[in-house]
Structures are given as structure tokens and as C-alpha cells.
Amino acid sequence: MEDAAGAFGGVRSVIPRGLAAGLFVFAVSGAVPLPAAGLDTGAYRAAAASGSFGTVAGRVYEERQRPEAPDHPLAGVAVIIVPKSDDVLRKLEEIKRVARNSADDYRAAGPSILAVRRAYEKELWDSGAVDLVKATTVDAEGRFIVADLPAGNWLLIATHSVKIDKHAAAGPAKQRGVYTPRTQLTGFQRVTVWLREVTVANGRSESLELTDRGAWFSGVVEERAPDAGR
Numbered sequence: 001m002e003d004a005a006g007a008f009g010g011v012r013s014v015i016p017r018g019l020a021a022g023l024f025v026f027a028v029s030g031a032v033p034l035p036a037a038g039l040d041t042g043a044y045r046a047a048a049a050s051g052s053f054g055t056v057a058g059r060v061y062e063e064r065q066r067p068e069a070p071d072h073p074l075a076g077v078a079v080i081i082v083p084k085s086d087d088v089l090r091k092l093e094e095i096k097r098v099a100r101n102s103a104d105d106y107r108a109a110g111p112s113i114l115a116v117r118r119a120y121e122k123e124l125w126d127s128g129a130v131d132l133v134k135a136t137t138v139d140a141e142g143r144f145i146v147a148d149l150p151a152g153n154w155l156l157i158a159t160h161s162v163k164i165d166k167h168a169a170a171g172p173a174k175q176r177g178v179y180t181p182r183t184q185l186t187g188f189q190r191v192t193v194w195l196r197e198v199t200v201a202n203g204r205s206e207s208l209e210l211t212d213r214g215a216w217f218s219g220v221v222e223e224r225a226p227d228a229g230r
Helices: 017-028 042-049 086-098 103-126
Strands: 053-062 078-083 134-137 143-150 152-164 183-200 205-211 217-226
Touching: 042 143, 042 152, 053 078, 053 152, 053 183, 078 103, 078 143, 086 103, 103 152, 103 183, 103 217, 134 143, 143 152, 183 205
Parallel strands: 053 205
Antiparallel strands: 053 143, 078 134, 078 152, 152 183, 183 217
């Protein structure tokens, strides 16, 4: 079975090969995968069949602090491009909106955004649309490119995580543990998310600039463990 990397010019797959093997067994058994909810892949299939492909390329970086200083590339950012889904967009925008309501909602937003992304990836895989899940990683110069995308409307989700020393951001003793009793913070990651809708046209390359100041969402993913002292 051809994996996702082979389907789009070397861009790596986001699903382990073990799961890909399971999907192969499912396919040869005669079962027909169900289409992803609310998504019609027919237009993407038709574009691919007619040889209508385009490219998405871009830079991801922190903007320069001084006019004479260079921008700082954000190497290692994970970039995924999937068929545009209005349902997924609604879920993500709702998470972002609710995150403003309270500290609890803000802390829950980062993990929830990642969960929605992963669930949609799995939904596409389970529906037989493995070749429509495109993923790559930003290189040392802050650049990425995804070629051979069937013409159509796509959704780009890029994520960047930086591990933070828990002591560097710990609040006063009276505030720690207020929202998550019986657990202790063992560490956390600062997560930056970029969300872009992209229309790919035949023979064209869409260029994106993703900067720290232009991020769609910035939040945290906490790592907690049971508090043995309670």
C-alpha cells in the first residue's frame, strides 16, 4: 500500500505504518470506507485525475525585533494541509472564542485544538482519503513546501510547541493548584497555532507568511501528575 509520503512527493505521513497496514487489510476484505462527515472528496479526485495540481509554500518565523536585525526562522513547526471542512473550522473557532471566558477555558483550548486536528486526520484516514492528508515540517531556514496538491480548497494548520520550565511561570503559592486540585504541574508547553484557508489552482504556487505576531492562537498544554502529597 502506498503511504501518504509517496502520494505527495515525499511529504511525510502523519499516521504510523502499523495503522496503514490495518487500513490495507480493511480494504482488501471488501469493506467500503465511509466518507468523512460533511466532506465531498469528489472534487479533489476529479482535479487529480485531470492533472490539475498546485503547490503551497511558505515561511514561518518570528519577526525581527529591530529594523537591522534578521527574522528568526521557526524550524520544526509541524504543518498539515487537509481538505477544507466547514465543520472543523466551526469547532476550532468555537474553541478559540470560549478560551476567552476563563483561565480554565484558556488552558483547555490548546489541547482541544490539537484534539480536533487529530480527529479530523483520523476521520480522513478512516474514510479512505489517506492521500488527502498532507504533512511536512519547517526546515532550518523557516521554509516549507507541499507540492502536488489537487486543485481545490484546503485548510492549513501549523503548530509550534516550546517546552517551558514550570518554575519560570509558576504563580504565587496561593494561586497554584486553584483550578486543578489534587494534581501538580510537572511541566508545560507553549503552543502557537496558525490556521489558514488556502485555494489551490492548477499550475500555481500559493505563498504564505506565518509570523509569531500573526498567529491564529497562542496557548499552553499543561503536563500534570497526581499530587502524592494530598
